[in-house]
Amino acid sequence: MRFETFAFLPPLSPQQVEAQANHILTQGHLPTIEFAENPSSADFYWRSWPIQPGRINSLTGKPEPLTAAHLTNQLEACARRHPYAFIRLSAYDPKTRQTTLSFITKTPQEGQ
Template sequence: MQTLPKERRYETLSYLPPLSDAQINRQIQYILEQGYFPAIEFNETSEPTEIYWTMWKLPLFNARSTQEVLNEIQACRSQYPSCFIRVVGFDNIKQCQILSFIVHKPNQGGYRY
């Protein structure tokens, strides 16, 4: 039996390899299909004690396509290239965050958006 190498784990889906562009697109599509509101957040670190991230603009209440969300991710990444960036999905009925996943890690490849 082999154990996982010791490394930092981030958010939902953190035990999987980095998401491809198509997988990121599909996760955002899932958020929209479920009626959740996507939002983009960024932070300089991803330490477990850092529970509050800075929100990039307001949640994307009127987003109807994945491309709208991807454009905002790219804008955030352009302005804050040295920060971790994640997408979160908010449920307006339960009034809480349902899911989140990292779409950009600074100084690491594997994420285009």
């Protein structure tokens, strides 16, 4: 089973995933976490995992901007909740209306 971008690389380490997440955020693109248990190439829409907003800043009362570490924590949380699912991280650029990146961060963890 190949899932498009980065499918021909060895599985990404947590540090590598974090680096890509960091790249997405520095580009100003909007990250999305999606998961599906038995996906096929015909499935465009996977279930989305809501990314919790960052910590509330006590001075401004607004959530702090997302960080790469926060995104990887969210990916971890999704993987714990759905251990038999493929999980992918996508980025969307509203300016060009294009998905600028979409890759699998976790494959099903057998035996867990």
